[in-house]
Amino acid sequence: MTLLHDADLAAAFDRAAHGYDTLVAANPGYHAHLRRSARRLGLPGPGTGLRVLDLGCGTGASTAALCAALPDAEITAVDASACMLCRATAKPWPKGVRFVCAPVEALAEAGVEGPFDAVFAGYLFRNVTDPDAVLAAVHRLLAPHGRLAVHEYTLSGRPAHRAVWTAVCRGLVLPVATALGDGDLYRHLWRSVVGFDTADRFAGRVRAAGFDRVRVLPLPGWQTGIAHTVVGRRAHSTTAGGPR
Structure with a gap:
């Protein structure tokens, strides 16, 4: 199966938006793990005066995690799927939260401008x-020494962790998603994890983009070795990949 990209992927998320919250609610630790990653930004609570960018916010689960960690921050939440954002905006939010529909590659055109104190993805x-x-692009949007936290399915590289991921997807996620009519999207999500960077390789990308203090932090439960938080800080150089 070919992986979905760009407009095709946004359209698949549009079609799946109706059942997305139901599926993620069945994932043990899903919301708790997002809150843990939000705290790993290391920003002072309650976030008064801070600007935070939430990339790929979907139906708002990551936005809620950021609100829990930084209730007074100004949060701009962005997603390319209009239907996912419709689900997100229907929920109650503090006055400092706003949602923007745009692909992450076109933030400037959508009026999303830095500097931000932190970016969560x-x-x-x-x-x-x-x-x-x-x-x-994230590097350019961050203030000097701004924080980055990437909460992602990035496998450890150990065959056992890849096997657990595949078993969970084939045995649980895909049958349920297929019954809901969203099998194509969740087959993409399964394979996108298998084909993506290991956690350490992705951390190398982050360093090469001009971030320092980069760390790979595990998440607990069944996702140990499967999902990680990769955190970093924008180095004080003015260009990505500059001296660190």
């Missing part, structure tokens, strides 16, 4: 066509 990078270009 949940389950985003394995779904973009050019992860390095997106990292460079």
